[in-house]
Amino acid sequence: MVKIKDVTKLYGDTAVVDHVSMTIPKGKITSFIGPNGAGKSTLLSIVSRLIAKDEGEVLIDGEEVSATNNKALAKKLSILKQANDINVRLTVRQLVSFGRFPYSQGRLTDIDEKMIDSAIHYMELETMENKFLDQLSGGQKQRAYIAMVIAQDTEYILLDEPLNNLDMKHSVQIMKVLRRLADELGKTIVIVLHDVNFASVYSDYIVALRDGKVIKKGPTDEIIRNGVLKEVYDMDIKIQDIDQCRICLYFS
Amino acid sequence: MTVKFKVLIPVLIILSILSIFIGVVPLSFTDIFQLTSQQQQIILVSRIPRLISIILAGVGLSVSGLIMQQLSRNKFVSPTTAGTMDSARLGILVAMMFFHQATPLERMLVAFLFSISGTLIFMKILDKVKFKDPIFIPLVGLMFGNIVGSITTFIAYQNDLIQNMSSWLQGNFALILEGRYELLYISVPLVIVSYIFAHRFTIAGMGEDFAKNLGLNYNLVVNTGLIIVALITSVVILTAGTIPFLGLIIPNIVSMYRGDHLKNSLPFTALLGAVFLLASDIIGRVIIFPYEVAIGVIVGVVGSFIFLYLVMRRSAYES
Ligand SMILES: Nc1ncnc2c1ncn2[C@@H]1O[C@H](COP(=O)(O)OP(=O)(O)OP(=O)(O)O)[C@@H](O)[C@H]1O
Numbered sequence: 312m313v314k315i316k317d318v319t320k321l322y323g324d325t326a327v328v329d330h331v332s333m334t335i336p337k338g339k340i341t342s343f344i345g346p347n348g349a350g351k352s353t354l355l356s357i358v359s360r361l362i363a364k365d366e367g368e369v370l371i372d373g374e375e376v377s378a379t380n381n382k383a384l385a386k387k388l389s390i391l392k393q394a395n396d397i398n399v400r401l402t403v404r405q406l407v408s409f410g411r412f413p414y415s416q417g418r419l420t421d422i423d424e425k426m427i428d429s430a431i432h433y434m435e436l437e438t439m440e441n442k443f444l445d446q447l448s449g450g451q452k453q454r455a456y457i458a459m460v461i462a463q464d465t466e467y468i469l470l471d472e473p474l475n476n477l478d479m480k481h482s483v484q485i486m487k488v489l490r491r492l493a494d495e496l497g498k499t500i501v502i503v504l505h506d507v508n509f510a511s512v513y514s515d516y517i518v519a520l521r522d523g524k525v526i527k528k529g530p531t532d533e534i535i536r537n538g539v540l541k542e543v544y545d546m547d548i549k550i551q552d553i554d555q556c557r558i559c560l561y562f563s
Numbered sequence: 564m565t566v567k568f569k570v571l572i573p574v575l576i577i578l579s580i581l582s583i584f585i586g587v588v589p590l591s592f593t594d595i596f597q598l599t600s601q602q603q604q605i606i607l608v609s610r611i612p613r614l615i616s617i618i619l620a621g622v623g624l625s626v627s628g629l630i631m632q633q634l635s636r637n638k639f640v641s642p643t644t645a646g647t648m649d650s651a652r653l654g655i656l657v658a659m660m661f662f663h664q665a666t667p668l669e670r671m672l673v674a675f676l677f678s679i680s681g682t683l684i685f686m687k688i689l690d691k692v693k694f695k696d697p698i699f700i701p702l703v704g705l706m707f708g709n710i711v712g713s714i715t716t717f718i719a720y721q722n723d724l725i726q727n728m729s730s731w732l733q734g735n736f737a738l739i740l741e742g743r744y745e746l747l748y749i750s751v752p753l754v755i756v757s758y759i760f761a762h763r764f765t766i767a768g769m770g771e772d773f774a775k776n777l778g779l780n781y782n783l784v785v786n787t788g789l790i791i792v793a794l795i796t797s798v799v800i801l802t803a804g805t806i807p808f809l810g811l812i813i814p815n816i817v818s819m820y821r822g823d824h825l826k827n828s829l830p831f832t833a834l835l836g837a838v839f840l841l842a843s844d845i846i847g848r849v850i851i852f853p854y855e856v857a858i859g860v861i862v863g864v865v866g867s868f869i870f871l872y873l874v875m876r877r878s879a880y881e882s
């Protein structure tokens with residue numbers, strides 16, 4: 312379980328994350344939604360110890376994340392950031408193999424190889440596993456990064472806008488993989504999404520952020536409501552039930 | 564890919580043999596079984612030390628360049644383009660001025676302290692500049708190196724040490740004799756450590772956040788890399804002098820063919836560095852025989868052309 316207690320992050324005088332508290336339940340998919348600059352990425356980076364917070368606590372299974380041993384944490388929690396400007400010439404397979412680094416420190420065992428294979432398979436990257444990353448399209452690269460995180464096989468998986476650059480088919484595919492990771496393997500997944508419909512259809516819980524504050528959090532059907540979305544996005548969004556999914560019509 | 568190893572190793576062996584037989588004192592292949600004592604002397608005191616030092620310097624400098632490019636995440640950063648070499652030379656000057664009786668090892672330590680400080684200053688500058696154009700960064704490094712170099716020249720001039728400094732300015736293996744190159748052996752364990760750290764350097768090259776996510780102690784890895792680079796650069800400058808561009812062009816060429824996973828590219832970079840330096844040395848020795856063109860000049864000329872080519876290839880690729 313991830314407990315976020317009264318976390319604040321200041322840049323200058325502005326609190327970009329402002330006394331945020333929440334509990335992220337185990338084995339579920341929790342989505343962060345909110346407009347640009349709401350503080351979603353900052354919060355995710357704080358939870359994954361990539362940036363330091365100014366106030367508050369982040370407890371992962373009861374342990375403060377910034378005080379946890381870095382090596383041990385890498386087997387427990389993984390993070391994929393929003394922008395990954397890696398200009399290192401690695402093949403897809405080499406990149407995915409680095410997901411096993413916390414376990415093998417570079418000397419891959421048979422188990423590691425199997426995990427790498429299955430991560431590549433999950434992301435349908437078999438045909439390009441020996442291509443260099445700089446020969447891939449933006450979306451293919453994004454899938455390779457996600458495959459690396461899957462190979463890392465951590466209990467907690469944090470993804471910042473993983474659907475960036477992806478076409479519809481692969482967006483759906485990734486959300487389905489995440490669903491399976493949560494339902495079958497009990498992974499706890501926190502994901503930042505811009506498309507509220509993906510959040511609506513695939514997540515168990517949603518946290519709506521704006522100006523560094525939590526506007527509302529709760530089970531998906533309590534958040535995907537006209538009133539809540541209006542408060543978050545300043546938009547009047549019509550919501551319809553289609554095939555038991557709540558779909559937001561936000562194009563007009 | 565394995566084909567390349569099969570080619571490079573025989574080439575290295577052939578060049579090594581050539582290197583032993585080329586020189587002012589004639590020595591032919593048929594003499595090998597009936598060497599005069601003078602010939603034996605030449606081989607043991609001059610030719611073999613020269614060969615070993617070229618190989619060690621070639622390996623050391625290209626591996627240093629590879630590590631720097633990986634850690635700075637910039638393909639154009641190298642001991643030449645980050646002030647590392649210039650700082651090491653300033654260190655040597657300081658050692659000459661203040662510690663007259665310094666042993667080679669002590670000189671090396673002073674040179675090392677200066678080169679590591681210079682490199683760290685450059686890395687700090689790199690952190691601070693917002694404009695991270697891949698070509699702008701090495702230009703900053705070259706400017707920084709030139710400033711350090713000017714300070715060195717100024718101090719040397721004031722103290723009448725210009726003559727002494729010039730031997731460290733231009734790489735030259737002609738002066739290498741038994742007893743004057745052994746410091747270079749320090750680079751052997753350093754290259755081995757680099758290979759052991761290959762995975763870590765590769766991960767560090769993907770950035771601090773990536774490294775942290777994989778549980779890597781980023782600062783430790785970066786500092787280890789920079790210490791290795793500064794040590795190797797110092798011993799090479801102290802024994803053979805400045806050899807520009809090697810650490811820049813060799814890793815770039817290898818990266819094109821073998822990618823940037825150091826586990827794959829490091830052995831190759833090391834080997835190609837040795838072959839390239841050895842070939843340059845042989846060219847320098849035969850081109851105006853019986854005189855020699857200093858290797859620093861040959862590598863500088865060939866290297867700057869390859870450097871220009873790499874820069875243009877990159878701009879073409881980006882546009
Ligand atoms: N390093 C920084 N220095 C100063 N301000 C920053 C820094 N990083 C982020 N901010 C500010 O913090 C606020 C929150 O940024 P954050 O990246 O968390 O937003 P976000 O919700 O992820 O937005 P987006 O949907 O655009 O990704 C923004 O207003 C941004 O300008």
Ligand SMILES: [Mg+2]
Nearest residue numbers: 351352353393
């Ligand atoms: Mg963001």
